[in-house]
Amino acid sequence: MRKLYYWLDDRTGALGALKAFREARVPGRACPCRAMPFLLVFAFLAQGITGLFMLMYYSPGAQSAWESVHHLQYDVTGGWILRAAHHYGGQAFLVLAGLYLVGMVLRGAYRAPREFVFWTAVLLVLVSLGSLLTGDLLAWDQNSQSSTLVRTKFLALLPGVGAGLFKLAAGGPDFGHLTLTRFLALHTIVMAGALAVLLALRAWFARRAAAMVQDEVRFFRPFWPTQFLINVGVCVLFLVVIGALVASHGVAGPERGVELGAPADATDFYAAARPEWAFMGLYGFSNLFPGELKLLPIFVIPGIVVVLLFLMPFIARLGVLGHALNVLVLLGLLAADAGLSWMVVVEDRANEHQQAALAEGRRDAERARELIALRGGIPVEGALTLLQEDPKAQGPKLFRQHCASCHAFVGGTDEDIPASEVSSPNLFGYGTRAWIAGWLDPDKIKSDDRFGKTAFRNGKMAQFVKDTFSDLEKEDEEERDLMVAALSAEAALPAQADLDKKDSERIAEGRDLLADCTDCHKYRKGGSLGTAPELTGYGSRDWTLAILANPAHPRFYGDRNDRMPIYAPTADDAKNVLSRRELELLTDWLRGQWVEP
């Protein structure tokens, strides 16, 4: 046995190293306050380990990055824990590095001969910021893509080289596949490698500095085992904190772990994009400056701050005053960062625009999840196409863009879309009995929810409704309800299918009554086109598609069409305002026709 030992030591020097470890000393009593460097190494290793396992699931690529993260988050056992642990672990590393730096300054431990120890600490903070920045993009959800895009575009501020730098970072003129492959290489190799080197250098410099002051300190205690035990204890505590963060959104349900937003759209911009908390202060700071001077808050002033940090050990040579100055500057910076971050949070909370964009982003994320579950997987074109082809996701966007300048979509739900200036009917509940009933109600038809703001306010229809349906008797009311049921059944809304089936007899009766309308409207065999919209198939998919395409067609309003744009006058998408696909999405959304789990 002994022989084996010596052989091993002879060849590897292992015993010597072990001995050195056992005899390592710390100045003074064992104390948790000395655990920070150890903890930094531990946190780094933890990131390396979780990162490695995440890498086994990651696929960089504009149509596969988000998808692979989604898979890890929702399909892989424990995947959400892995992802959350790496997410919070990375931020915690930054916090630890920051605390280490601040602690060093407060204790005065950055002064000679520990300059190099301090400088590596500064670099540790900077590189971990870089690591967060490059890692954030990899999830490739709306926020990570758009906020990284803004940050990367800031490179363009640098005179002369900026535009080229942006292309190099993005891997081309736009964000896409190559941005992801680049950022992945930077994050997993360059940043992680730099951190490893810095941690090793820090240990080396700290040793040299300790050797220099060895004789000044009177009491040295062994590192092993007491200090080591304390260090490990601190690491366990750190793990507990990370565990609590991982579980902070619950341990069950789709919200657990770290949020994954809707898949990024490289051709669009997420309006609610905001940087991660670590950059929030800088974001707030840059907002204080006018556009022409952006170079200052984003490159010049942060650059000066970094230089100032590097100079601190020399400033400290000026004596107590110098040290006090350093402490003051550092605390001031921290306070400013916290204050500015807080300011951004407060402003955003009060900002309707921001809140609406956030809510839409969340809805898209949830819908993407739903659609993937319904399909049983993600098609090869990526998850974004699932969303882009979904009426529930696209309807509100198209409506806001093309319809909401005149029409409202307001029914007291959180999906309400108010009109910017109501001048046409409220389309909430389109085709339903409640909605149809509004047309046959003498009060409602003249309200802003129907014809109130249109040229038809005092038209024949309004007059007819007033004459026919004012102060109804009980049985007349019943007749009107039959007409409503029959007309609404023309729409064949999916949500009303059961109701329509149940009431088929009443609907048949109502159909007979609708014959009264054929003086103006064409309905089934009666009446003719050209005076008022056709009632056959009123609100059905075909009918709706056709009226959206061309409301001025004789089948609808003809030449009496009031301001409703003609979205698709020809059969050729290229010549129309809205494509066939967009009209279908709008129609299906208005009619509540989409897949639901």
Add this chain to the structure above:
Amino acid sequence: MKKPPQCACCGNKPAVGRGPYRRGFLSKLLALALGALALAVPAVVGLISALNPLRVKGQGGRFFRVTSLDALPEDGTPRRFPIIADRKDAWTLFPNQPIGSVFLRRTGPSEVKALAVICPHAGCFIDFDAKAGGFLCPCHMAHFDLDGKRTDEQSQSPRDMDPLEEVEIRDKRDVYVKFQRFQTGTPQRIVEA
């Protein structure tokens, strides 16, 4: 004692010569230079391909049909339209995809003005804010009027919104715009290559 194994190459010959071994300045220099050069070879090989994105051009500078004249409200309210073209992301080709957007606004019966949607500040997409009757960039809250002029006392944007100067109405109805993108962040307007 065992003899050390023989080296097939030099046969472990003892160094000959008088006095201590001399390290010539030249060999030091040569060693360093060669070492650096050797490392530089893989680095350069890598860098050449890493710099490739500098050569890749964006899709600006061409005329695209954006929409038809009827799609533009007569009252001059701006509308946002996508520019549809084949988009290429490294190796993937996306046929008929939005590659960008423009705001179009009618300024006369057959006169149309076009503005880029990309914010001159840092590249967010600007929204039209109907309530305020102007444009708003959601990222850092820069406001612009209908002509794209900055309206904030202290704007986040270094310049007014970028106009796309060349707009053509062909066949009396089709709106064509020469699509261009501009560098963000600069007070001057620099067309992106």
